[in-house]
Amino acid sequence: MKRVYFLLSTVLLVSLALLLAWVVVLTEGQFAAEESVEWAQFLGRFHPVILHLPIGLFVGLFVVELAALLNRNDGLRRSAHILVWLMALTSVLSAYLGLLLASNGDYSGDTLWLHKWLGILFSAGALVLAFFKVRIVCREGVGNGLYRFLLVGLLVVMTVVGHYGGNLTHGSGYLTAYAPDWLAAKLDKPNEAVETVVSEDGAIESNVYTRQIQPLLEQYCVQCHGIEKQKSKYRLDTYEYLMTPGKMGDTPITPSMVSESKLIEYLWLPESDDMAMPPEGKPRMSAEQIMLITHWVANGAEGPPVDEAAVAAERAALEAERTELNQLIKNGIMVLPVSRGSELFYVDFQNVKGTVADEDFALLANYKDRIQELKLAGAAVTNAQLELLRGASELQTLNLSGYSSADDAVDVIASFSALKNLIFYGSDLGDAGLSKLSTLNLDSLYLGATNITPKQFSAYQNSNGAVRVFGDVDLNAVSAIEVIDLENTADFNPNKK
Amino acid sequence: MGFGMLAATSLFQRDLLGASLSSPLAPQIPHFPPTAKSVIFLYMDGGVSQVDSFDPKPQLTKENGQAPKFKVDATVFNNNGNLLKSPWEFKNYGESGIPISDLFPHIGSCADDLCVIRSMTALSPNHPNANYALHCGHVLAGRPSMGSWFSYGLGTMNQNLPSYVVVNGGLMPPGGMQTFGNGFLPANHQASLVAPKHPVMNNIQPRESLTELQRKKLDYLNSIDRSLFQNFHHADEVETAIQNYELAYRMQMEVPEVTDISKETAATKRLYGMDSPFEQTRQYGSQCLIARRLVEQGVRFVELTVSGISGADRWDQHGNLKAGHEMNAFAVDQPIAGLIKDLKSRGLLDSTLLVFSGEFGRTPFAQGQNGRDHNPQGFSMWMAGGGIKGGTIYGATDEYGYRAVENKMDVHDLHANMMHLMGIDHKQLTYRFSGRDVRLTDVHGHIIPEILA
Incomplete structure (x- = not known):
């Protein structure tokens, strides 16, 4: 048996x-x-x-x-x-x-x-x-x-x-995520749940991405969009990948722009939708969780804390830069990023009355390769000061309305290789200066109320066909319209009044 | 995370200027690179007739005097007559060939700079409500005006001038000052009114004979206000009042200077029609000239209102269309064209957005014998400069010019596009009020790529 x-x-x-x-x-x-x-x-x-x-x-x-x-x-x-x-x-x-x-x-x-x-x-x-x-x-x-x-x-x-x-x-951090500090230290694992970074003003605050956003993505998304698999060529496992376009050409998120963040759209779609993520059958995020990610994106989508030393150095550099720029702004020279996130500046001398201090201009010159637009706005900038900007590589629009000794400035202006729009209105630019401008590959050139002779004006126009050249307004044409206008206003004749 | 990212998210936003300019009107960083830096809003109070200006309708001429074959909605006066053809001829202008009536031959000469929108609609058929909607995005009073929103969102370049200026021709729009009000936004963002005559602004001349005396007075006032401010923690109204005193102090110098058009050359004055035989034209010319000077000085938003000179009237021709529209057109046509040409010549048109609009249009059928009633269903407006695609016509009304039928647009779309050109995402610029993050465009507004350069 x-x-x-x-x-x-x-x-x-x-x-x-x-x-x-x-x-x-x-x-x-x-x-x-x-x-x-x-x-x-x-x-x-x-x-x-x-x-x-x-x-x-x-x-x-x-x-x-x-x-x-x-x-x-x-x-x-x-x-x-x-x-x-x-x-x-x-x-x-x-x-x-x-x-x-x-x-x-x-x-x-x-x-x-x-x-x-x-x-x-x-x-x-x-x-x-x-x-x-x-x-x-x-x-x-x-x-x-x-x-x-x-x-x-x-x-x-x-x-x-x-x-x-x-x-x-x-997920791998599940068990130890809430481990007490001494245990987490023994496990040689940073305790993610209480990880903090020091914010700009010195306050301790939790990093939203590391603590809340990444674990959510890890839990719901990274299985198919991570290091192992990249469905539709999208990855969500690191902060950088969140801003990397995939197969459809969209980036998952655009900081501060919820409407430009496809990830948010896909998360909010109902499960029945073909584009809904995670797809039908997979565990889905709760509305609160999606709202958290949405808020994070809307508020600038701050990234994870990075190499402390590098950040500190970067921050110190930015701090120094900010101090310098604020110095300029205080003295009336507006130096402003052209838009959020841009490293390029719009510089406006609107609040400067009269002359500009040499040290201010020298300070500005430190940033010459980041100036995209410069409006002197009648400030009495000298050629010696302008010379400090020689070679400014990003300058596209230069407004020199009312500038004096413009002819002598042309030499340094010709060194602005990216220049597209050049405004000399009301300056003392003459034929000599204009003849030296042909080397620039301009889109538009404003020459009204200058000392340029009609002959030289049309000569420049003829030899620079691609440039839109604006001169003085044709008042004869205005007069001709006035005559027509008075003819047309039969019932209303202002001359009778 | 690159250099730019850190810069963008932490250091370079609103706090950049905080250290050196503790002003609520300090320039703010736009959401994305703007194409326009300033707006000049040419408000055509009363409502220009679209079929008599920018939207020619041959069918209307053909059926002149006949009863309308289409359904006519009740109008304000509901004294609707037969179809009324336009008393003016249209001509095609510029390379774009945009048709414009003989009311506006000067503006016609700028046709290639214009984007004419023929499918605009209004939210109300009544002056005050349509007016609030056009200015504030809502038919009721009390919301912030678009100029206030631009001021709030972008601040202003010139710290000695207000960010939002109305160059007042004298005729207050229906709806009154609330049209230019700051609503729930901080009071620094409301419009400041200047007149195109002496005095440009009440009390702009200091009463004190010595500057130090005035300064001492202000400092004392300031110290009293500060202690009040500390008693009421973060009282915005007190802070605003303090800031307004300081701005007014700085404006004493700048406002008389910027509004003084006597130093302009004879050619410029002539361009703006300031030698016109007609007083209203001269006045609107000086308004346009002041507008250009304000924009040149970095003011963010300028609005021009129509003339309040005796005998003048808004574009509200319920009767006597021909005489009334001719008078109004004659007053604004040359100054506006002059403004466009002057800005263009100075290299400022590319960075200045011009908007020409009434609060609604007028009916293609007559009110009484020779007038036109209000028509919110479809009308024309135009924009120019500042990133607008010139020489364009967008949208269409039906064959009588009564209702917008193609690419219909409303005030929210207008505001969204204006903001877009100024570098603002209209969905992102909000102010928390009454428990909501409120936008100028509420929950509406579409960007229209066809009208953008």
């Missing part, structure tokens, strides 16, 4: 092992090639349901065996016999389902690889353990030593498999 039981058991265990090998081959090959096999996906989702059975059973088995060892109780040994069977059967079932779940492509990466192969190892070990137990029970010559050794070994493997499985589901 024992012989029959032993043989049947051996056959069953061997076929289960062969089945396991076959499922491994199947999921590695055929299934992996396809995006998803529906029934495999359906069954695979039972993996998390089943897997807790072998874990519990194994712990039970371990405790019963330990008790049996101490008590030498036959009843306990018989219980262990039942437990080992149940444990082996459920663990191998769990492995089958796990392999099916892995094959649908939702999971990938090192963690998966470790979890999968250690899981297979554990299931195979469980079958061997059951086999040993059957041999012991049937007195087929295996000692308790090997069995107990395997039992302890499998406990270790199971713990590791379970840990990686948990990481796959909840």
